[in-house]
Amino acid sequence: MQQTTDIITVEHLSHSFGDKAVLQDINLSIKKGEFVTILGPSGCGKTTLMRLIGGFLKAKEGKITIARQEMTQVPPHLRPVNTVFQRYALFPHLNVFENIAFGLKLKKLPKEVIQKKVKKVLKIVTMMDYEKRDVDSLSGGQQQRVAIARAIVNEPEVLLLDEPLAALDLKMRKDMQMEIKAMHKKLGISFLYVTHDQEEALTLSDRIVVMSDGKIQQIGSPTEIYNEPANSFVADFIGESNILNGVMLEDELVECAGLQFECVDKGFESNEQVDVVIRPEDIYIFDMSDAAQFSGVVTSSIFKGVHYEMMVTTHEGYEFMIQDYHCFDVGKTVGLKVKPFDIHVMKKERLCNTFDGTIVDKSHVKFLDNVFECPESANFTANTEVKVSVAFDEVTLFDSEDEGELKGVIRLILYKGNHYHLTVVVEGTDHIFVDTNDIWDDGDRIGISIAPKCIHVEPA
Amino acid sequence: MIKRILSSSYLGLLLVLLYAPILIIIIFSFTEAKVLGNWTGFSLKLYASIFQGGIHHSLSSALWNTLIIGLIAAFAATILGTMAAIGIHNLQPRSAQAIKMVNTIPILNPDIITAISLFLLFVSLGISQGYTTVILAHITFCTPYVVLSVLPRLRRMNTNLYEAALDLGATPFLAVRKVLIPELKPGMISGFILAFTLSIDDFVVTLFNIGNEGLETLSTYIYADARRGGLTPELRPLSAIIFMTVLILLLVINRRATKKKL
Numbered sequence: 249m250q251q252t253t254d255i256i257t258v259e260h261l262s263h264s265f266g267d268k269a270v271l272q273d274i275n276l277s278i279k280k281g282e283f284v285t286i287l288g289p290s291g292c293g294k295t296t297l298m299r300l301i302g303g304f305l306k307a308k309e310g311k312i313t314i315a316r317q318e319m320t321q322v323p324p325h326l327r328p329v330n331t332v333f334q335r336y337a338l339f340p341h342l343n344v345f346e347n348i349a350f351g352l353k354l355k356k357l358p359k360e361v362i363q364k365k366v367k368k369v370l371k372i373v374t375m376m377d378y379e380k381r382d383v384d385s386l387s388g389g390q391q392q393r394v395a396i397a398r399a400i401v402n403e404p405e406v407l408l409l410d411e412p413l414a415a416l417d418l419k420m421r422k423d424m425q426m427e428i429k430a431m432h433k434k435l436g437i438s439f440l441y442v443t444h445d446q447e448e449a450l451t452l453s454d455r456i457v458v459m460s461d462g463k464i465q466q467i468g469s470p471t472e473i474y475n476e477p478a479n480s481f482v483a484d485f486i487g488e489s490n491i492l493n494g495v496m497l498e499d500e501l502v503e504c505a506g507l508q509f510e511c512v513d514k515g516f517e518s519n520e521q522v523d524v525v526i527r528p529e530d531i532y533i534f535d536m537s538d539a540a541q542f543s544g545v546v547t548s549s550i551f552k553g554v555h556y557e558m559m560v561t562t563h564e565g566y567e568f569m570i571q572d573y574h575c576f577d578v579g580k581t582v583g584l585k586v587k588p589f590d591i592h593v594m595k596k597e598r599l600c601n602t603f604d605g606t607i608v609d610k611s612h613v614k615f616l617d618n619v620f621e622c623p624e625s626a627n628f629t630a631n632t633e634v635k636v637s638v639a640f641d642e643v644t645l646f647d648s649e650d651e652g653e654l655k656g657v658i659r660l661i662l663y664k665g666n667h668y669h670l671t672v673v674v675e676g677t678d679h680i681f682v683d684t685n686d687i688w689d690d691g692d693r694i695g696i697s698i699a700p701k702c703i704h705v706e707p708a
Numbered sequence: 709m710i711k712r713i714l715s716s717s718y719l720g721l722l723l724v725l726l727y728a729p730i731l732i733i734i735i736f737s738f739t740e741a742k743v744l745g746n747w748t749g750f751s752l753k754l755y756a757s758i759f760q761g762g763i764h765h766s767l768s769s770a771l772w773n774t775l776i777i778g779l780i781a782a783f784a785a786t787i788l789g790t791m792a793a794i795g796i797h798n799l800q801p802r803s804a805q806a807i808k809m810v811n812t813i814p815i816l817n818p819d820i821i822t823a824i825s826l827f828l829l830f831v832s833l834g835i836s837q838g839y840t841t842v843i844l845a846h847i848t849f850c851t852p853y854v855v856l857s858v859l860p861r862l863r864r865m866n867t868n869l870y871e872a873a874l875d876l877g878a879t880p881f882l883a884v885r886k887v888l889i890p891e892l893k894p895g896m897i898s899g900f901i902l903a904f905t906l907s908i909d910d911f912v913v914t915l916f917n918i919g920n921e922g923l924e925t926l927s928t929y930i931y932a933d934a935r936r937g938g939l940t941p942e943l944r945p946l947s948a949i950i951f952m953t954v955l956i957l958l959l960v961i962n963r964r965a966t967k968k969k970l
Contacts, residue, residue, distance in 0.1 A: 304871050324874040325883075331875045337868035341890040350886075351876035402876065 254313075255280045255405050255438050256301065261310030263296055269677065270296050271462045274310070278406065278440060283432050285441045287449040288459035289485065294442050295410060297459070301440065302408050303327050315405045330399035331408040335415060336391045338383040344370075344394050345379040351402040369397040372431060389420050396431070406438045413448065425451055446486045450474065458482050460660075461679075479597055480669075483525040484662055490531075490568050492665045494524040494593065502593055505665055506564030507542050509586060513593040523594045528571040530590035533558070533582050540583025544568070546576050560584065566665040601643070601681055605636040605705070613705055616678050618653050622703040633708045640669065640683035642702035645694045652695035656680065658688050672696065730951055737944035744939065754945045767942065770929035774908050777839070777925060781846035782903035788847065789854025789903075790896050794888070796855070797862040808859075811852045822849055823916035830917060837919025845917045846907045853906065854899035861895035898964050901957050908950070926950070 254277045261274040270293045278284045286294040299305045301312060303324035312320045315328050330351070338347050345366055352362045370376050373393040383391060392412060399407055412428075413421045429452055432439050443449055449456050450470040458465045458473060458481075466478035477483035480491050494504030499514035504524045516522065536543055544562035555571045560582060562568065568584070576582050605615030611624040615636045622636075649655045659679075660671035670682045672694065680696060688694070732744075737755070741748045796807050814822065826845045835841055869891065873883035889896075911927040918928055926946075933940055 302871075302875060304874070323880075324871070325877050325879055329875075331872070333868040333872055335866055335868060337866050337872040339869065339872070339887055339890075341893075350873070350878075354877045354882065398876065 253279050255282075255315060256440070257311075257313045258297075258301070259311045259313075261297070261300065261307055261312065263293075263300060263305065263308050267677075269462055271300075274464060276457060276464065276467070278438050280405075281436050281438055283429075283439045283441065283452060283454045284457060285443060285449040285453040285455070286457045286459060287443060287446060287485075290444055292459045293462040294444075294459050298331075298408055298410055298440065298442050301406075302329060302331050328405045329408055330402050330404040331410065332392075332395050332399050332412045334411045336395040338391055338394055338398070340384055342383070343379070344375070344381050344383060344386075347383060347394055348398045348401050350398065365401055366397075369401045372400070372434065373397045373427075388416050389424060392416065392424060393427075396428075400431075400435060400437075404437065406440055407435075409439060409441045411443055412441075413443075413445075421448070428452065450486070458485065460485070476592065477525060477594065479594055480523045480525070480662055481660070483523070483592070483594070488528050488569060488571070490526045490528060490665065491662060492524045492526075492566065494522045496520045496522050496593065500588070502591065505542075505562060505566040505568075507562075509541075509591055510588040511591040511593055512588050513591075516593070516595075521596050521599055523596055525592040525594065526568070526586055526590060528557070528569040529555075530586060531568060531570045532585040532587075533560070533570050533572050533574075533576060534585075536581050536583045539585060541585045543581060543583050546578050546580050546582060549575055549578055551575070567663075568665065598681065600640060601638040603636045603638075603678075604708070605634050607632045607634055607705075611700075613703065616654060616674055616680075620653065620698060620703055621700040622705055623701060625705070628705075635706045635708050637704045637706070638680075638698055638702055640681050641667075642699065643680060643682045644697045644699070645670075645672075645682060645684065645686070645688070646697065647694065649693050649695050652697035654680075654696040656694055656696050658690055658692045658694060661688065661690055730947075733944055734948045734951070737948045740941075742938075742941055744944070754942055758942055758945055758949075766924065767929060767940065767946075770924040770926050771946070773839075773924060774926040777843055777846060778904045778907040780843050781850055781907045782900050784843075784847045785850035785854050785903040786896055786900045789851045789899055790858050790889075790892060792851065793855045793858035793862055793892075793895075794884075797859065811855050814849055814852050815856075819849075819910075819912040823913040826913065827916040837917055838921050838923055841917040841919065842914055842923070842925070845913050846910065849910070849913060850903035850906055853902050854896070857899035857902060858892055858895040861892050865891050894964060898961050901961050905954050905957055909954070 256276075256278040258274055258276040261271060262269065263271040274297060286297060288294045296305065300307050301314075303319070303322060307320050310320070311318065319327055339350065342350065348366045348369060349362050352365060357365075366379070367376075370379065373396055375390065375393050375397065378386070378390070378394075383394060386394065395412070409428075413424050416424060425448060428439075441449075441452060450473075453470055455467060455469055456473050457467050460481050466473060466482045468476070473482065473486055477486060483489045483491055492504045494502045496502050496513075496516040496518065497508065498518055499516075500511055502509050502511050502513070502522065502524060534540070542562055542564070544560040547559045547561050547567075549556055549558045552571075555573055556575045558570045558572065558576060560568050560570055562584070570584070603615040605613045607628045607630055608614050608619055609630055610626065610628050611621055612619050613622045613634065613636060614620070644652070646652050654674050656672040656674045658670055659673045662669040664683075667683050667685050668687070670684060670688060672680045672682055674680055674696065736744055736747070738750055738752065739746075739748050740751045740753050792811075796804050796811075799807065823845075826841075826848060830837065830841045830844070835844075869887055870883055873887040874880065878886060908926065911931065914925050915928055915931070918925070924932070930939070930943060933943065
């Protein structure tokens with residue numbers, strides 16, 4: 249019965265280029281008339297997902313249903329969707345009218361009907377007097393409008409938009425956002441919008457699908473995504489945030505940054521390790537007084553237009569980003585306070601690195617396609633499958649790729665107040681998570697080593 | 709100042725030496741003398757005799773053969789070359805690089821090698837020499853040039869154009885016809901003109917594959933004529949006309965090339 253309002257459903261969709269998995273088990277449904285945004289950093293698989301829905305790629309695994317019909321292997325020209333491409337992809341040899349009429353002419357509609365329909369969409373995108381213009385003579389924003397008109401004139405069930413505003417400057421982008429939103433309301437069809445711009449996603453969408461590493465991290469309304477991020481990736485990617493390691497002491501009491509905070513989250517086990525998110529605008533900053541929950545010293549202060557963005561190091565040694573309308577000078581000791589409602593506690597996805605491995609001999613274990621030395625144990629027999637675990641802070645990174653046992657690329661850096669939590673992609677597929685105090689850059693190529701005594705082996 | 713005069717007069721001298729043979733042919737096309745080098749006063753009689761059928765029957769048929777072979781070869785090479793270019797463009801970068809290199813080998817290969825190898829190929833396949841072999845041979849050496857003139861056009865094209873056409877409901881065939889071909893047309897036309905001039909210009913490959921059934925193209929005719937002792941006087945105006953035609957075609961190609969860059 250839910251099926252009747254879902255215009256697109258994607259079930260267990262996976263895709264890979266060569267042996268590199270780009271999408272893993274994607275499940276998603278889009279309702280009729282809904283504005284859904286797929287949001288994620290570049291390389292997260294969002295464009296691949298859209299190209300699969302558009303039919304430009306053939307799905308390797310899973311099922312795509314559009315308008316209640318199975319369309320997984322249907323070629324693009326037979327799907328009831330139309331696409332607005334990233335770089336517009338207007339046909340340069342045709343003028344504005346001919347571009348928009350392209351789809352209608354293929355359907356062999358009578359001339360008068362085509363004329364009428366083109367006129368109508370030109371009015372929707374406010375480009376009435378441009379019919380005879382060459383597309384190359386139009387500005388970026390105007391080309392974008394023609395591209396949208398060319399897609400919606402075919403009255404698709406769903407309009408796919410692949411980063412349609414990426415090539416426009418900021419001011420133009422904001423204007424077009426409003427226009428796209430208005431168009432969505434007027435047309436009443438579903439929009440599936442792909443972007444890496446979180447602000448754009450928050451502004452436009454009914455629902456946001458946050459993606460990273462080929463997986464859906466969270467699906468929710470803009471306010472849910474912002475206020476209740478499902479994990480530290482979402483919290484970090486959407487807006488600014490302070491993310492810290494914490495321990496849930498009891499219901500509504502969490503310890504983090506060396507302090508205890510009242511909060512509103514419950515249902516955790518006692519002493520469960522958690523991630524704590526505090527948005528920089530939710531920390532009150534004021535001259536030191538009795539009202540302070542904790543205190544710190546301002547280490548930097550930058551004017552950002554609407555507010556000042558300040559970094560404050562607390563006396564416990566943790567760094568917080570704080571946004572406030574008032575400026576506090578660098579070097580000043582300030583009082584800080586956070587209300588229980590503004591503390592968001594999230595379950596940790598993992599507490600340490602775990603790998604599937606096999607025993608090689610008494611003192612060696614194989615995982616991540618590599619043989620590692622490990623503490624000797626007599627009850628190991630070769631070729632048994634085991635679970636290997638390595639703590640985040642027991643992984644050593646080297647500047648040079650050639651040092652260490654493994655090569656990797658740093659993919660994601662999360663600042664946890666007093667240390668960095670890195671996601672490192674090993675040999676293109678596997679992940680190692682590393683806690684470190686050293687500063688690395690996204691995309692750095694590194695060597696990885698794990699000391700034998702840090703490798704913990706348990707039976708699978 | 710002196711340096712400038714010297715350098716420009718050097719360039720002038722160079723150009724005069726380069727074009728002197730052609731200039732002489734053109735100049736002596738405007739006189740009636742049977743022997744090249746005798747000036748017997750200005751006359752357009754040789755030009756008139758070309759167009760009034762005074763021309764030898766064998767010369768006019770050689771001219772027609774040249775044009776027909778050129779048009780057919782250029783047309784076929786344009787189609788084959790365009791298809792090949794589209795294919796190369798959609799390959800993985802590494803294999804595309806390899807195929808592009810293979811494509812340039814026939815261009816750099818000496819004509820005589822191409823001629824002999826095609827001759828041997830046709831003989832071993834048992835294709836009797838004549839129109840067919842000449843046209844096949846011309847298509848062979850023209851196609852790489854078409855590939856080279858279409859590829860840059862493809863590289864500049866927005867990669868989403870073809871997908872946009874599919875998205876709007878075009879079948880793959882219609883998408884190629886209505887979007888890809890119009891986009892590639894300038895490159896295809898340049899390639900066609902280039903192939904045509906190469907074909908009418910060719911002597912070595914033609915000579916080897918033309919057989920001895922009496923088929924003559926302009927180049928083989930002139931060669932035979934010259935060996936028989938003395939050129940037919942009408943060849944002078946004919947050469948002048950061909951030179952001018954090729955010159956104009958080349959100017960057209962160059963104009964198109966500079967226009968594309970804008």
